Amino acid sequence: MQIVFRISRQTLDCAQIFQDYTIEVDKSKTILDCLNQIKWTLDGTLAFRKNCRNTICGSCAIKVNGIASLACKENVGHFIDENIDNSSNIIEVTPLGNFPLIKDLVVDMRKFWENLEAISPYVKIKSTPEREFLQTEQERDKLNQTSNCISCGACYSECNAIMVNSEFVGPHALAKAQRLLGDSRDTATAERLQEYGQSITGVWGCTRCYQCNSVCPMDVEPMEQIGLIKQKILKTQQSKETRAVRHRRVLVDLVEQGGWIDERKFGLLVVGNNFRDIKGLASLFPLGIRMLLTGKFPGIFHPSQGVQEVSALIKSVKATIKKDDSRN
Numbered sequence: 468m469q470i471v472f473r474i475s476r477q478t479l480d481c482a483q484i485f486q487d488y489t490i491e492v493d494k495s496k497t498i499l500d501c502l503n504q505i506k507w508t509l510d511g512t513l514a515f516r517k518n519c520r521n522t523i524c525g526s527c528a529i530k531v532n533g534i535a536s537l538a539c540k541e542n543v544g545h546f547i548d549e550n551i552d553n554s555s556n557i558i559e560v561t562p563l564g565n566f567p568l569i570k571d572l573v574v575d576m577r578k579f580w581e582n583l584e585a586i587s588p589y590v591k592i593k594s595t596p597e598r599e600f601l602q603t604e605q606e607r608d609k610l611n612q613t614s615n616c617i618s619c620g621a622c623y624s625e626c627n628a629i630m631v632n633s634e635f636v637g638p639h640a641l642a643k644a645q646r647l648l649g650d651s652r653d654t655a656t657a658e659r660l661q662e663y664g665q666s667i668t669g670v671w672g673c674t675r676c677y678q679c680n681s682v683c684p685m686d687v688e689p690m691e692q693i694g695l696i697k698q699k700i701l702k703t704q705q706s707k708e709t710r711a712v713r714h715r716r717v718l719v720d721l722v723e724q725g726g727w728i729d730e731r732k733f734g735l736l737v738v739g740n741n742f743r744d745i746k747g748l749a750s751l752f753p754l755g756i757r758m759l760l761t762g763k764f765p766g767i768f769h770p771s772q773g774v775q776e777v778s779a780l781i782k783s784v785k786a787t788i789k790k791d792d793s794r795n
């Protein structure tokens with residue numbers, strides 16, 4: 468069948484133009500096969516990256532019809548509509564987003580690699596063992612998904628956080644960060660959690676837009692990996708039980724018990740730390756007296772309607788989190 472490839476052409480000092488190339492191809496051919504055919508038979512000046520042709524090296528990522536894809540993985544059939552006239556089947560090919568351009572479909576990936584370097588993407592150990600490291604099968608299995616990353620840049624290209632926040636290290640780097648946190652040989656967990664929890668550069672910079680998960684050709688699911696790091700950071704903070712952490716825990720516990728918050732207990736448990744923080748308790752007195760005098764202090768607590776349902780929901784969420792924690 469005849470297919471029109473509409474390809475973005477641009478050099479550093481020129482405006483972008485689109486050039487059409489019509490080629491005869493089978494729908495089973497990959498987009499990379501088609502780009503090669505165009506380059507070898509129609510226009511030798513077209514620039515794009517490629518290497519393994521087998522979804523291993525990550526070099527050939529580009530945008531096809533606006534979506535970041537691996538050119539050697541996607542085939543023509545995926546992008547055409549067989550019910551319309553062949554000449555109307557146009558496949559648009561553009562460079563990855565969020566990267567400066569070098570030429571045509573070739574982008575400058577320096578920042579991508581620098582960001583990866585920023586998360587210390589190697590196992591850190593306190594002392595070198597006399598013999599090789601041993602890992603159980605289960606310990607190794609935990610690394611399978613994140614180790615599948617081929618650093619293609621598709622997730623970085625579509626990342627909404629990168630688009631607006633140049634400090635954010637990106638989904639590829641944080642997926643690698645989770646790979647290292649999950650590695651039984653690594654001894655730098657505390658230092659890593661501190662580093663990855665930096666406000667806008669680390670995990671909290673992610674807007675949870677899901678784009679990285681949807682384009683990753685290796686099913687690394689970077690957004691899920693970011694979620695796992697967040698859970699680990701929060702767990703560390705919980706073990707320190709700061710007032711902010713206690714605030715969140717007490718709030719959930721009280722809603723689980725009564726369907727809504729029992730105001731009589733809330734301050735005592737959070738600020739007074741269940742009668743352990745004398746200074747905190749003392750600070751509550753003026754407020755308590757003001758509430759009593761204005762009739763705002765609830766003498767009796769009435770659970771909300773549907774409390775069993777609320778309680779069951781919270782219990783089920785807690786059980787899921789516990790299960791996830793034990794898996795990771």
Ligand code: SF4
Nearest residue numbers: 616617619620622683
């Ligand atoms: S996480 Fe997926 S999309 Fe991102 S660089 Fe790795 S393989 Fe590519």
Ligand code: SF4
Nearest residue numbers: 626673674676677679
């Ligand atoms: S989910 Fe987060 S990391 Fe993934 S693309 Fe969206 S903002 Fe970027």
Ligand code: FES
Nearest residue numbers: 518519520525539
């Ligand atoms: S050429 Fe290596 S992943 Fe496509």
